[in-house]
Amino acid sequence: MRILVTGATGKVGGAVVRAALAAGHEVRVLVRGHPGSGALPVAGLDVVVGDVTDPATLPAAVEGVEVVFNAMGVPEQWLADPGRFDQVNVAGSARLARAAAAAGVRRLVHTSTIDVFDAPPGGRFDETSLASRPKGTPYERSKQRAEQAVFAAAGELEVVVVNPATVYGLGPYGPASMELRMFRPALRGLLPVVPPGGFGLVFTEGLGRGQLAAAGLGRPGARYILSDIHLSLxxxxxxxxxxxxxxxxxxVTLPAALAELLATGGEAAARLTRRPPPLARGQLHYLRWNAVPDASRARAELGWEPTPLEDGLRHTLAALPRS
Structure with a gap:
């Protein structure tokens, strides 16, 4: 199968690329600049330089492919310019869907998030629990609108949506990544406190395999939650x-009121420094939601199996930079 992966230099897209190459597929990637050393296994890849925010670059990217994996996006919970969420996550996804439909691509696998679902704090949810109202943060709302925009732009193109839980695993590791900000300090004994709450987790390599399964077995129009486990931070x-x-x-787990105060103060400082706060209010909102994702549909329809936490952590820690 000939496929295109967007966001291939990111954590999710990179996992899709690795899974696709391992399965013997022909892989094209859309990247904003030619990938440097270590960003991608460039050997065996067809690299197209472009950007979903630049429509002129998309026809060459989608030409001749059967399946598009839209794994790009802005994943942060805080941006100095929140309009960037819609520019990339919403408008970029819609442009890609229109280009793929015009080129006769058969199927688009769109990477969304479990943030588009609704449940009471600490409750359980599945794919039938799609939120009917805008969610509480700019990131969440952009991911809701991105799903809607892709379906609206797809025409005859088959769309399958993958809704991952919080992704951990193999890099790249940005300065705000959970692996560098939490895993490495914990291993050094330098993490005395954590915020309250928890989340669902999914390991990169299992997520990559789940994306391929969605391309082959997913029902058009369906959503599939991919989550290995739910646990507190x-x-x-x-x-x-x-x-x-x-x-x-x-x-120590920070009391919720103190965590809220720190997040609010951190964002006030971030607006001046233009640098991400240590704990954004959006991140705290998500942690305190603490709802449990149910991946039963992916297991039943896609044959997907979660990665045991110990196995995923072992691979992650082996890849984690020491410095």
Missing amino acids: RALTAAVVSVGGRGRAPA
């Missing part, structure tokens, strides 16, 4: 220390 960092065999698990 404190339990996650304790597991990191246990699997890593060193460090110290956080001794």
Whole structure:
């Protein structure tokens, strides 16, 4: 199968590329600049330089491919310019869907998020729990609108949506990544406190395999939650220390009111420095939602299997930069 992957230099797109190459597919990637050393396994890839925000670059990217994996996006929960969420996540996804439909692409697998669903705090949800109202943060709302925009722009193009939980695993690791901001400090005994709440997690390599399964077996118009496990942030960092065999698990979970105060103050400072806050209010909102994603549909319809947490952490810690 000949495929196109957007966002291939990111964590999700890179996982799709690795899974597709391992399965023997012909892989084209759309990247904003030719990938440098280590960003992608360039050997065996057809590289097209372009951007979903530049419509002129998309026809060459989608020409002759059967399936498009839209794995690009702005994943941060805070931006100095929140309009960037819609420029990339919404408008970029719509442009890609229109270009793919015009080129006769058979199917588009769109990477969304579990943030588009609704449940009470600490409740359980599945794909039938799609939120009917705009969610609480600019990131969440952009991902809701991105799904709507893709379906509206697709025409005869088959669309399957993958809704991952919080993604961890193999890099790239940006300065704000959970692996660098939490895993590595925990292994060094330098993470005495963590925010309250928790989330669902999915390992990159399992997510990549799930994306391929969605391309082959997913029902047009369907959504598929991919989540290995749900756990608190404190339990996650304790597991990191246990699997890593060193460090110290956080001794304290921040009270919710104090975490909210820190997040609000951090964002006020970030507006002046134009640098991301240590804990954005959007991140805290998501953590305190603490709802449990149900991946039963993906297991039943796609044959997808979650990655055991210990296995995923072992691979992650082996790849984590030491410096």
